[in-house]
Amino acid sequence: MKRILILVLALAIGIQIVSAQKKSGIANPNIDMQGYLKVAAEAADYRESRRLTEDDFIRMSHEPKTIILDARSREKYDTLHIKGAVNLSFPDITVESLNRVLPDKDTRILIYCNNNFVGEEKAFPTKMVTASLNLSTYIALYTYGYRNVYELGPLLDINKSKLEFEPAR
DSSP, X not given: OHHHHHHHHHHHHHHHHHHXXXXXXXXXXTOOHHHHHHHHHHHHHHHGGGEEOHHHHHHHHTSTTEEEEEOSOHHHHHHOEETTOEEOOXXXXXXXXXXXXXXXXXXXXXXXXXXXXXXXXXXXXXXXXXXXXXXHHHHHHHHTTOOOEEEEOSOEETTTOSSOEEOOO
């Protein structure tokens, strides 16, 4: 029921935005809000079964053909990140950068963001819940055709987490 409500709300907002864009007369073939909202709704449904506990995230991170992707800024990544994570800052996600960092779309990708951690505000500043980087990263990867994506689910105290962290080298 919750998923249906989210889908209906996203579509309603999308229709209003598209209508407003048509009224404004400002067209841009490189921006498709309606398409984005459609893909976001699909990704939201798909994501529900792909959220991981801390233990599952750790277990899966040690399995072959698995990459931990950190889409935070390079500055935040350099300050502190999950050990072994690869950084591809969200604004830098393009067809070319994904082909370079994640050439095999079947590779298992584990993602996390600022909103997964408390206790280290400098490295993991909390964002508004509706602006969580996990959401936009998941939708972007889904849009580019990556379906083997899993997300760290819980909010963890960095000082009590079982995950290993390191500064960039």
